Amino acid sequence: MRHKKAFTLVELLVVIAIIGxxxxxxxxxxxxxxxAARRSSCSNNLRQIGVAIQNHHAALKVxxxxxxTPFPLVFSVHSYxxxxxxxxxxxxxxxxxxxxxxxxxxxxxxxxxxxxxWISVFICPSDVGAVPNSLFGPTNYVGNVGSGTVxxxxxxxxxxxxxxxxxxxxxxxxxxxxxxxxxxxxxxxxGASMASAGTTPMNSSLEVIELSGSSDTTPxxxxxxxGTWSGIRGAKWINGHFGDTLYNHYYTPNAPQWDCGNGxxxxxxxxxxxAHPGGVQVMFCDGHLGxxxxxxxxxxxxxxxxxxxxxxxx
Numbered sequence: 001m002r003h004k005k006a007f008t009l010v011e012l013l014v015v016i017a018i019i020g021x022x023x024x025x026x027x028x029x030x031x032x033x034x035x036a037a038r039r040s041s042c043s044n045n046l047r048q049i050g051v052a053i054q055n056h057h058a059a060l061k062v063x064x065x066x067x068x069t070p071f072p073l074v075f076s077v078h079s080y081x082x083x084x085x086x087x088x089x090x091x092x093x094x095x096x097x098x099x100x101x102x103x104x105x106x107x108x109x110x111x112x113x114x115x116x117x118w119i120s121v122f123i124c125p126s127d128v129g130a131v132p133n134s135l136f137g138p139t140n141y142v143g144n145v146g147s148g149t150v151x152x153x154x155x156x157x158x159x160x161x162x163x164x165x166x167x168x169x170x171x172x173x174x175x176x177x178x179x180x181x182x183x184x185x186x187x188x189x190x191g192a193s194m195a196s197a198g199t200t201p202m203n204s205s206l207e208v209i210e211l212s213g214s215s216d217t218t219p220x221x222x223x224x225x226x227g228t229w230s231g232i233r234g235a236k237w238i239n240g241h242f243g244d245t246l247y248n249h250y251y252t253p254n255a256p257q258w259d260c261g262n263g264x265x266x267x268x269x270x271x272x273x274x275a276h277p278g279g280v281q282v283m284f285c286d287g288h289l290g291x292x293x294x295x296x297x298x299x300x301x302x303x304x305x306x307x308x309x310x311x312x313x314x
Contacts (some may be wrong), residue, residue, distance in 0.1 A: 116136060148269055253293070
């Protein structure tokens, strides 16, 4: 009598084990491929922003303001480059004579329509799952205010390219446009704060400690327990404040220390941060894109931030 051949239990277990090993080997490769695709998309977004600020300069002979003036017309650099990102219809909604977050008037209602719009070129797909505030369109890309060493990280007395009322031209970037940062990356906060006042945040990359009034933002002043925690990092692309659309180079990329700003939004220490392993992407003023590692020398990193500091940035 002939017996039919069949798998034994041991053979079946061996096959299952082999499949498990193959899946374990392939999964990191799949994840790496997905991140490479997301990072490529993120790079493309920064390149489009780079082209937009170049076209703004070609049209008006200056880079766009980092934050609008006079107060409270504090529109962001993102607001000013909308026409150069093929977002003319959105740009036309904005009333430049009504504060960007004042939605109480008819013109403010139009600002609200613009502010609530999610713009794909402002979102890095690597920063998955972060929705800082569903009422606004967020951004992962932030303009360089400067080194953060001037007047305690002042948004007004800054040594970078985008700051309060700034209208910087190529000729004012004497350090060279190749070596001066224009934009980098930021991580979106979770919305509501994850930490209570007086405690250390659960994730120092996503929350910003806010000091009272116009307090100076020195590292010593920004310790836990001296302010309140904000989880709305990057929440509003229309708003020209630190924590939303601006950063500086006081800390190196993805620094373990949390970011800090004051209640008046005129001084801050806000680092460049990304979801990419090992560093952040930086768009320089000449339009080229570079990847700067977390371990970059702090003097070189700060040299990249200044427009006329006469430092050696390589």
